[in-house]
Amino acid sequence: MNIVLLSGGSGKRLWPLSNDVRSKQFLKLLCDEDGNHESMVQRVYRQIVHAGIDADIVVATSAAQVESIRGQLRNDVDIVVEPERRNTFPAIVLAASYLESRKMMNPEETVIVLPVDPYVDVAYFETFGKMDERVQQGDADIVLMGITPSYPSEKYGYILQGAEGKVTGFKEKPDEASAQKLIDQGALWNAGVFAFKLKYLMGIADKYVKDRDFSSVVEHYAQLKKDSFDYEVVEKANSLAVIPYDGSWKDIGTWNTLSEEMKEQSIGDVIMGEECVNTHVINELSIPVVALGTQNLVIAAGQDGILVSDKHKSSYIKPYVENIDKRPMYEERRWGEYKVYDYSQYTDGTKSLTKHVTINAGCAQDYHVHRFKDEVITVVNGQGELVVDGCLMKLSRGDTVSVRRGQKHGIRAIQDLQLISVQISEDSTEGDTEVLDWSWASDSGSCQN
């Protein structure tokens, strides 16, 4: 069995902690069994392992999320990068092609596809075995997971089932009365979890791409229809079956629903007066948040901004924050993270960017070059190595190095390395980073420091 996790949706519904590069699934606001904070992605990965599922895991996502996934799941998963965002059908074909041509998976094997961020019990993952069995039984092209409904919701899709779990139809977002009737007839919510034999999907892929090898699918990605997997595959299948899951299943995409699942009233440097009622505070800043006499509030403070919202109003955040066009002020990277302290543009168009950069011990930035940016790096803690134009310099606390535009450079951390970087550029700084191969720097001798 192979598992494909679809990691989508950059977005601002959990602003200021989620932004264009940090989707909600990467926020470490939940707790594992030992009380350590974990993200939705980490929770799902932990649950899959805990459920004892023997499967390789592939995450299909956009380039923007790769650093976050590597930072949170290390090398425990494979990552397939969508060349552009096109909807779930192309993303799943891409992942399937990767499994076939790179992982050499047996075409008879089962692939299970699910969103990366369901908030569920471990039992959810335990149904995967039943889905696999049913796929292998061979009487259904696609096997769906169906959630046992807890109330006649108007916002979900319903799967109608007949004898032996055969799917007899679908009903999208019925009104409450119709929903109740469907439930009485044994209908289940569609959780967006699909299982199928690898060869079944690759057969469909053949209709769109001449060569189903992974590199070719990447190259001709634009030829794959920009449609959902439901529309392009599920609705066109000859036979469908459903396996029920009768446990907790929640959408925690708003501050209101997320705060309900938080174990603590507050995370971070927070002081709450005793008269605070039903208030949750999440503070990622290094300055304290004090809440006095607040009621039904969620307060979230991060590098991108500060939200103070009535809990029920928090789901209406989008129009208020979608036009905030500041650059992301915090990014998690494969090698560590950075926080932006200041980003200024001056009257003559010049920009400056001051960042606090942390590079984890043993990790390295890309070896890279800026064409329009000069940079001053000052080490405030830790030890590492800086290579500039092939010259190696040891870095330790108090060292300052000026890297001029055009100079190839990169830093490796020996111990956790913290530094202040001040960049000055005379033109647009965004995108002014050309990544080079570290091997270019690898024969670097130790130059005069």
Place this chain on the structure above:
Amino acid sequence: MNIVLLSGGSGKRLWPLSNDVRSKQFLKLLCDEDGNHESMVQRVYRQIVHAGIDADIVVATSAAQVESIRGQLRNDVDIVVEPERRNTFPAIVLAASYLESRKMMNPEETVIVLPVDPYVDVAYFETFGKMDERVQQGDADIVLMGITPSYPSEKYGYILQGAEGKVTGFKEKPDEASAQKLIDQGALWNAGVFAFKLKYLMGIADKYVKDRDFSSVVEHYAQLKKDSFDYEVVEKANSLAVIPYDGSWKDIGTWNTLSEEMKEQSIGDVIMGEECVNTHVINELSIPVVALGTQNLVIAAGQDGILVSDKHKSSYIKPYVENIDKRPMYEERRWGEYKVYDYSQYTDGTKSLTKHVTINAGCAQDYHVHRFKDEVITVVNGQGELVVDGCLMKLSRGDTVSVRRGQKHGIRAIQDLQLISVQISEDSTEGDTEVLDWSWASDSGSCQN
């Protein structure tokens, strides 16, 4: 006539914007007639000028406030620095001594003493003329200002008056019924505004200090009784008179009362959802604050922290913030201002401090030296000059200079100068600044840069 403004009370009732070096009277949250933001201190100074009072103004304060006062009132006032904080009697004697021995004021002239931050109409200052006249009339040692009470408050002191405005007694904080009786008898609130002839107070000073010359009073300041002016002078006077002021007089020492006087619902980068009711937001940070569906809240975000408080609960802030022992993250200085981006202490005890410093055009820092701190300065905007150990260097954008411990240095701005300073010290950094005389640097030639 001379005016002495008493600028006291560092404190945290307006935390996070007020702190140990930035008292509430320096927060620019009010508006002048042209809609420009001004502080309480600036408002009072503007009103004195507007009332057409021809008087020299002396501010008596602690050393910690000198930079803020110079920054906000420039050289329009004299400043008398209390050698230590000892209460109002010593502070007023010190200011009077300054007027006598440094300003050569005629001992017959009137001195009017008031707090630096009354929130009042201009008419308040227009009563000063009447107080002066009454002092010069000679039938009262001290002339007080009495506020016409607007309700039987239990929290103020009452001045009882007889014929011709002669004071017949005082009553501190009566219960409501007694207060009403006092008001019916023509009693007035004590506003803490005193007028007297300079020679009267200096006569009292003679009881405490052998030599009433200013330098001597400074030197022997500890000999002045640590008492209030009310207790030590007013209550012991032979005859007192009162001049009524029948206008607005408010204490705006809490977020609740201050927000009532704000012309805007928000100051700074703030987005308010339309369903916010009776909410005031003050944001001094460079990241946006978004408020959705909030009611009766004050939200204040500054370099020191973030407050979210029910308005009526905001006056109970003190116990929640008094133990926050972070260093001030923002300071206004005579020459400009700085913001702290990061202040970290590492496991081996070393500290680092990263600041954004603005030096106003034409202004200069003190020439100074650190014994335990190394500093890296990177200019992000503007032009100036740096002197290091007597060597002059021109500074402009992109320049980086390392100043090692023990090196005397100081910066002057030619144009507004913005720089990032990273300081690293192996020991306690607080207090590690020895101020030197700029003249030591003044024969500096231009050294090799």
